[in-house]
Amino acid sequence: MRYHKIPDETVRRLPIYLRGLMFSAEKGNEHISSQSLAAFVGVHSHQIRKDFSYFGDFGTPGVGYNIGKLAREIQRILRLDVIRRAALIGVGDLGSALLAYPGFRTYGLDIVAAFDADPEKIGHTINGVEVEDVSGVDSLAEREIFLAIVAVPRQVAQETVDRLVGAGIKGILNFAPCRVEAPKRVKVITLDIAMELARLPYYMPAS
Amino acid sequence: MRYHKIPDETVRRLPIYLRGLMFSAEKGNEHISSQSLAAFVGVHSHQIRKDFSYFGDFGTPGVGYNIGKLAREIQRILRLDVIRRAALIGVGDLGSALLAYPGFRTYGLDIVAAFDADPEKIGHTINGVEVEDVSGVDSLAEREIFLAIVAVPRQVAQETVDRLVGAGIKGILNFAPCRVEAPKRVKVITLDIAMELARLPYYMPAS
DNA sequence: CCATGTGAAGGTATTCACAGCC
């Protein structure tokens, strides 16, 4: 099944598997079966094997998967096998937290620049990154930054995205709680934190 | 189609519609068609009508939907029609940002308590909420708090969740980058911020 | 005439079951 179109849902699960594999490697394991990985990440073993089958034969029947090899394969598929430089736009409460967040490194993503419109913030250094004036975003491509994290207020989210698109950015993670438009060539993922919380009560038992 | 099982995907979209309706109401609109809502939230009009059809007849043929009425209906379905008190566990960088985040109010969610294990943080007040010792989580039910936001390090995420379950919590939004287990009666939604970013490179054009 | 609501059709993703391999 090597040369088929990959379901989006499979791509969504790959980082989950990668995370699980890295934790398992930390514990000193070398091989893992689809069953044990399933128990660890909360996805059925059928699903895991099916997902991997889209990309090739990673496992050994009777043995399982070599954790290191599989992790590297997933990193290659997700194109996380090179360190990627990212820019943060908007150094408010959330932006500052994101700057300090160590989790991005897990996936080879490195926030190397930060921008804000507030003169009070410009020049300050947070977690080793100096906050620059927002006008600097226009030259991101020259600095070999193609990935941006948007953490600005809703009202200026679209104009921020437009500017990033103009600057040659190719992928955007948007934390502003609204839809933003971008040309098809630019991938945008919007993550509205409060919205995730909003569907909790639906699933909660009465009161 | 009033009495059918609701697709999870529909439930996931309801907060998107609600957000769109509230913004549209802000602009002074009173009615909206599935077409214009579609353009606004980025979901096809077919899909929107289908989603609403699971719950009943909210619209008027030839006119569209009354924005206020539809928003209230969605709030009722999602059970966001009462203010819900939530607790935050873990007042680190991310936790502090969440405390300051105004977006939760949009959906009637109110963080009224915060807990941390670090004695240095206990007693300080952030955004009007005093940080308490983590032992206080055991009495959350008595304070009528049934919803928790977990923003603790990965290593203590599971024990934190166990403790919350013991305290009678019914819904958990987990920001720790790992799977956590809980009884079926407790709904857990895990949101790994870095993981969302991890699938961006896959969709980005070369380099 | 316009926009909703919904069966039916079509497409996508998950689960199953087992052949093949170590």
Place this chain on the structure above:
DNA sequence: GGCTGTGAATACCTTCACATGG
């Protein structure tokens, strides 16, 4: 014996097309 990889079966979700109602 144990575990992978995968066609087939199933379940789920989306899109379509149109009858129905204001």
